[in-house]
Amino acid sequence: MSALLSLKNVWVEYGDKVVLEKVNLEVAEGAFLSIIGPSGAGKSSLLRLILGQETPTRGTILLDGQPLKPECGPDRGVVFQRYSVFPHMTVLGNVTFGLECPAAPFAARLFGTARRKAEAEATAMLEAVGLGDSLHLYPAQMSGGMQQRLAIAQALIKRPRILLLDEPFGALDPGIRADMHGLITRLWRDYSLTVVMVTHDIKEAFTLGTRVLALDKRRHDPHAPHRYGATAVYDLPLRGPPVPAPEPETAPEPVAATN
Amino acid sequence: MSALLSLKNVWVEYGDKVVLEKVNLEVAEGAFLSIIGPSGAGKSSLLRLILGQETPTRGTILLDGQPLKPECGPDRGVVFQRYSVFPHMTVLGNVTFGLECPAAPFAARLFGTARRKAEAEATAMLEAVGLGDSLHLYPAQMSGGMQQRLAIAQALIKRPRILLLDEPFGALDPGIRADMHGLITRLWRDYSLTVVMVTHDIKEAFTLGTRVLALDKRRHDPHAPHRYGATAVYDLPLRGPPVPAPEPETAPEPVAATN
Amino acid sequence: SGGGSAPTEKKTEFSIGWSIYAGWMPWPYAQQAGIVKKWEDKYHLKIKIVQVNDYVESINQYTAGKLDGVTLANMDALTIPAAGGKDTTAVILGDYSNGNDGVLLKGAANLSAIKGRSVNLVELSVSHYLLARALEKAGMGMTDVKTVNTADADIVGAFASPDVTAAVAWNPQLSVMRAQPGATQVFSSADIPGEILDLLVVDTATLKANPDLGKALAGIWYDTVQLMMKQDADGKAARAAMAKLAGAAPETFDSQLKTTFLYTDPKAAVAAAQSPALVTTMTRVRDFSFSKGLFKGATSADAVGIAFPGGKTLGDASHVTLRFDDSFMKLAADGKI
Amino acid sequence: MRWVNWHLSKRDRLIAGGAPILLLVVIYLIMAAARHSANPSDKILPLPGGMFTAMANLLTTPDPLSGNLVFWADTLASLQRLGLGLGIATLFALVLGLLIGALPPIRATLSPLVTGIAVIPPIALLPVLFIALGLGETSKVVLIAIGVAPVMIRDIAAHVGSLPREQIIKAETLGANSWQIIARVALPQAMPRLLQAIRLALGPAWVFLISAEAVASDIGLGYRIFLVRRYLSMDVIIPYVAWIALLAILMDVALAALSRKAFPWAHGESR
Amino acid sequence: MRWVNWHLSKRDRLIAGGAPILLLVVIYLIMAAARHSANPSDKILPLPGGMFTAMANLLTTPDPLSGNLVFWADTLASLQRLGLGLGIATLFALVLGLLIGALPPIRATLSPLVTGIAVIPPIALLPVLFIALGLGETSKVVLIAIGVAPVMIRDIAAHVGSLPREQIIKAETLGANSWQIIARVALPQAMPRLLQAIRLALGPAWVFLISAEAVASDIGLGYRIFLVRRYLSMDVIIPYVAWIALLAILMDVALAALSRKAFPWAHGESR
């Protein structure tokens, strides 16, 4: 299988500060790539590159063998590190939005049965992330962890080909985190998504990922700390399918296949 | 030793949604209280109560035996869950600010030697959290984890009597997290602070804390999920001093006692 | 005085307001040409000649006591300061409008065509008075037209708009409007000579306390108008300078002067002030003003008293607030200033 | 307690807010009384009695043109013009503000033009306006719209332009096209700001209305003010201005309440 | 590519931005030519030649009062008034905006007053203003300040009032008193907004300047425009208005550049 996504000699620099240097990476279709690395290494920057939010200062990024356009489409989904959701939409509205967009290109809204169907699907997803009770709250009325789960639900409902997750479970307690692990693994398998996940939890990285990438600086000049950027220092392909997280007792029913 | 902080029958409600109910809590001077609990249970709300940012709908909060004023002072320090720092100050400015406030009540700024001294102290603290290379960046130019460490440095430099931490290490990689554990334990011991820390990392809660409090709903009515609030379901005093996190090899020198 | 604090004490500094109008341009020119200075030195006074771009505002400022004197038309002297209780003396009868105010129609050569039209004009001004007189002469009344209040600064632009077909204005605006294709002047102040008078008025109390001010003003005025009316190079230069101050071309300004009957000779001015025609004119003007409700709260046109040379009065003699005083013009005529 | 935290009760807020206004009224009365004791027929600072008489007169006299009572006829005419002018300006602000704020090509094309129009003082070009639109209602409404719209457009455009880039990218990953991003992401978030912009535009809108009515008109609050200004009838001008202020404050309060009611998410406590 | 992502190159932006302005100029020229072919002495839409002659005249004639060249004397006088008026307004906006935005008791006391002043059209009270302040420079400067300050004050107050509550609390935990919160937290974050508010106020400020100069003045761009308006000399008015627009746009661009330069943190890409 040829690479879905490939980065060739990619550099990211801000002024004379080198953040990423000489990053070479091939991500195969269906992979679950965990990225770990110290704070400030450039993990989020890497995700922004793949999203098309930023362009590399040097090097090329290919998606399906084509140069990546500097804009993002529904083939990619994202959960940002600072879980940003739409503050003016309710929980339900935030998730339904992703279903409305392709279905109503002109009206930008669904009505009647189509709307009810979309809302039912969104509600099921929200129940899966444990927000079934909070459908009509606005993000500002929710706790940090609830907003993070909302962002996850929002991204997952689209079942994007490539899912980019930036510390998606950082603000969650162990119980809910396990639920989320189960959910994401299931969706990944059922829809053969390609997932790129940044995490600080090494165990999580190894449990979920089929491959673990460590980003870090290879060299460090104490007198010119900005002169060297981070790159992939380890790239461990894990054999076999990932061990799914144990199904917790309180886990909700899988959401899958309502559409 | 009488309680530094005591909550008596405290309730927090939003409309008819009960978030916290019947919370009774006594925190002794010098305690390191870890709070755990599921997402949305009301942990951050509890910290906001202690900060004076919110007032309970029912019940009373006493600080040193006095009713808590609905405003916050330098006796309390905080790291918010969504690590908020001042976007218009550089890293160094963010930390120096806390030293300038008491020293320059009218000028609101320090000059000359006083300024250089404050900046030296702030720089030492920033080096302790690993931001020694980034003194002149603005928050928007930093990664999530760097901002979180900045927020920690900002709170720690004041050595507040009561330190309120809301998932302070959530965005940090294991290496830096261990450094932070060491730093906070040291400051806690050296300055006999009282710390209240919310965390999702159970191991962290037990390693650092002298006492672990679990917040959760006691009852749950599936048809009226908002009718019951969370309260302290477990309150485990841990005997003996906490086991300090192992001193990592790369740990910076302790910052203490530059003032 | 209407300015609140009555400046009855002697003072040496005075300010006189003026706005742009053919008959008033001698004032700024006198300042520029040093004539003011000459009379200041003679009477040991300081006289500031202050331009106020907006005519109404210049009168308001005078009424409020911020100016000691101002140039204005007889009707406005009556309805604004005098009706407002400010005792005002007309020191100089400068000129009368002899075609400087006019009624314009588009697409018609006769005044009778005005019937039923909307007329743009500055309401409650001499234009309004002129329109009333025009309608009266043509056997119509104010109810035969509809008036639309239009600012004097904007009336030229307004008249250029196709939906405006009738207007009343004064110079310099009038001459520009008349030049527009299709516009005809169907009535003008030349048809009612001597009814629209241009005056220099001064606060009565100030004048009483400082009679030298009246003398100096008369001196300045007659020096200047005599200079400007000379048909030699000096006169021409003076007129050109005034044109420039008015923002007009010299030819335009000269043509405006042609429709202004300037009392260059103080004797003529004294005669006009003493003539019974002035009483008739003022009776017409005050009756018109009263009918338009300009005498606030008054029950009759007699509420405001007007005094004329020789002790004649019109209206409430115990409440005279507008005085035509020929004494300074007489002094000038007699060469005693 | 620090001043930043000293929140007053509703009653105290009313008292505190009323005090300076009351003070101004009292100062006015003292000054007016002083002037009147010096000159009983002073026109510049009329006493309440005088204003009352003048207003009673306008409130009972029918307008010769419309037959309605002068005061109400003026109010109605002015409110109509103001409503239309502000309405058009709001519409433009919303449409152009969204397009300029959200779409870089439109921003590049229109932003210089809007800036240019924003800084051209419309009253300087009145003659051109008259030729193009005549002297009727249209030119007054257009003057208000041209007067306030550019500031509003630029305000909305700046607000939309500063929406976090993450939101746009998030919407794109959810499959939104440019139109959907404008309609569902930018528009709703611009709405509270639009209401705020209308509130800030109320003052200037009244200025332009009054200027327009001063130029050429036969009815309206501004017409009356400029007509009686000729006679320094402050006894009419002051009540009229107070009435204008009252109307404007009512609109301001209504818009603020509408914003809180319709867009609760924009007014909740941030956390 | 979606329009929201279609970022133009600098050159393309210039072309796109120039096009509509050029179009307007061409339309004007066509209309002017048409009017002139119908009536060669048309004054309303002058041809470039006419404007050129008129301006050349003003550029070479000395002003009778000051002796300087008319055009530059007008420009200097107007810029001085505008600068002073805007400067005072900015100062008030900053001080009152900060106090009202940050301190609830001040907000309760002054906010209704400021709203009241904001909605009173100063043009309606011109006579009072000129009577109170005389016909000199003061009244003109004050009219500009009164005209634009309330909107700016309210804008800054709203901005400061909507700073995240966390920031205030954070500052309090760091030992800041109310003054320090204002000086170190609210003020710096209000500065970019203040510059934006000045930019938006430029248009209204010119309007008030011109209104003031129209009423009582003997020099200034607005004075000249109203002086020659009596003769419908659009050949002077249009170049003057264009000059005003150019000056205002230069100020706008300078303020935008200043903001980016002085407050980089407010303009960086958010993440």
Ligand SMILES: Nc1ncnc2c1ncn2[C@@H]1O[C@H](COP(=O)(O)OP(=O)(O)OP(=O)(O)O)[C@@H](O)[C@H]1O
């Ligand atoms: N304005 C509001 N209206 C309604 N509910 C609110 C409001 N603010 C907070 N809540 C509710 O209060 C509850 C507690 O929130 P809090 O932020 O304290 O949770 P938490 O324990 O910190 O969760 P997390 O671990 O996810 O941060 C949440 O369920 C939230 O929905």
Ligand SMILES: Nc1ncnc2c1ncn2[C@@H]1O[C@H](COP(=O)(O)OP(=O)(O)OP(=O)(O)O)[C@@H](O)[C@H]1O
């Ligand atoms: N505008 C900028 N100017 C200068 N440096 C920047 C800018 N933006 C980002 N950086 C730098 O880029 C580096 C990488 O940031 P990034 O957010 O990718 O880190 P990260 O690996 O995601 O870290 P974390 O685990 O803390 O989230 C940081 O060191 C940051 O300081």
Ligand SMILES: [Mg+2]
């Ligand atoms: Mg990151």
Ligand SMILES: [Mg+2]
């Ligand atoms: Mg929380």
